Amino acid sequence: MKLAKRLQQIEPFHVMDLLARAQTMQQQGQDVIHLEVGEPDFPSPDAVIQAGINALNHGQTHYTGATGLPQLKQKIAQFYQSRYGEQVEPERIVITPGASGALQLITSLIMDPDETLLLTDPGYPCNRHFLANINADGQLIQTKAEDGFHLTPEQVAEHWQTSTVGALVATPSNPTGALMREEQLRSLHQAIRSKQGILLVDEIYHGLTYNGQAPYSAVNYGDDVFVINSFSKYFAMTGWRLGWLVAPKWAIKGIDKLAQNLFLAPNTPAQYAALDCFDANVIEELEIRKNAFSDRLGFLLPKLEALGFRIPAKPEGAFYIYADISGLNHKFSQDSMGFCHDLLEKKALAITPGVDFGHAQGNHFVRFAYTSDIPVLSNAIDRLSEYLQDTQISD
Ligand SMILES: Cc1ncc(COP(=O)(O)O)c(C=O)c1O
Incomplete structure (x- = not known):
């Protein structure tokens, strides 16, 4: 049967092969450690689960x-006020099926076929696939470690073409966990504004930052900026499929039209459950979890460095460490996929190959997700250490 040509532009996640193999190993009784999973290990907060159950019991199924x-837009607007000191009119907020839904709505709104959006390499792989699905292009820009793997104003100037509509960046980023300083993001915005382009800022990992800096958001940068966020990560609600976007006013009518047609509406019980996300007791619990993530980062980062992994961009947020393996063992210097498969086979430790996040240097990198607690991370470090010793010997 015929498939649409654009499917050729959409790659599956390489890590899925690893996951399938890890599952088989588990079924055979092996104790596999999972550091490849990009979602919090914590369950959704109890109060939120109860609110979801109540919503269902009260017939909120339409x-x-x-x-x-x-009322959820109102709560999110209040959250911008209390957490960031930003005033956002609730009418600018659109609730979506995850950040994924937000990204699809925005790209469908602003991109015509064959137009391009600048994306970072490394970056979240689905971005270019959302674009391929509407016959538009993601132009991957190889970012530099010294820039925290973030897009710079100079790169915008260098790579802008007549077909370029704007740029999409994430801070903190997946896979690096690196944060953009506020001045960095502002100057990127200025560079895009000077081209009459549009800036999309994916703030999905906001709330999970560990450098003690006051949070800032791009929500009020101007009429040429869209912000994407989600209940998936900080609020630990990946499976509820709920997120939001903050759009300039001119865009709302078009987004509403698209949302009606593409999704009809976001998940109803999930929206009612999310109303409780901003209660003081829930936020308190989420902040305790954030501190746990911070402790895990503090544990894992020096241990990986001591094993010889180079971590060129400082991770300060999300729950990822993007580590360079090219100096570790010449056998794997050009093959992150081979490294991950071999590590899984020999030590039952699953991590994600960099090739899932970028073309430029993906083969030199792997991503560790610290979505397990410290005893598990410690066990993972022991396995890694043994693995590195074994493979050096067998080389
Ligand atoms: C940077 C980034 N953006 C968007 C998403 C999509 O998240 P969701 O649709 O669960 O909100 C993810 C998920 O991992 C992500 O890492």
Whole structure:
């Protein structure tokens, strides 16, 4: 049967092969450690789960408006005020099926076929696939470790073409966990504005930052900026499929039209459950978890460095460490996929190959997700250490 040509532009995740193998190993009784999973190990907060159950029990099983529950938009607007000191009109907020839904709505709104959006390499791989699905292009820009693997104003100037509509960046980033300083993001915005382009800022890992800096958001940078966020990560609600975007006012009518047609509405019980996310007791619990992530980072980072992994961009957020393996063992210097498969086979430790996040240097990198607690991470370090010793000997 015929498949649409654009499917050729959409790659599966390489890590899925690893996951399938890890599952088989587990079924055979092996104790596999999972540091490849990009979601919090914590369950959704109890109060949120109860609110979801209550919503179902009270018959909240019908469609809401396409852009979501007004009372949830209100809560999110209050959150921008309390957490960031930013005033956001609730009408600018659109509730979506995850950040994934937000990204699809925005790209469908602003991109025509064959137009391009600048993306970072390394970066979240689905971005270019959302674009391919609407016959537009993601132009991967190889970012530099010394820039924290972030897109710079100079790169915008260098790579901008007549077909370029704008740029999409994430801070903190997946896979690096690196944060953009506020001045960095502002100057990137200026560079894009000077080209009359549009800046998309994916703030999905906001809330999970460990450098003690006051949080800032791009929500009020101007009429040429869209912000993407989600209940998946900080709020530990990946499976509920709920996120949001903050759009300039001119864009809302178009987004509403698209949301009606593409999704009809975001998940209703999830929206009612999310109303409880901003309660003081829930935020308190989430902050305790954030501290646990911070402790894990503090544990894992020096241990990986001591084993010889180079971590060129300082991870300060999300729950990822992007580590360079090219100096470790010449056998794997050009093959992150081979490294990950071999590590899984020999030590039952699953991590993600860099080739899932970028073409430029993906083969030199692997991503560790610290979505397990410290005793498990410690066990993982022991296995890694043994693995490195064994492979050096067998070389
Ligand atoms: C940078 C980034 N953006 C967006 C998403 C999509 O998240 P969701 O659709 O669960 O909100 C992810 C998921 O891992 C991500 O890492």
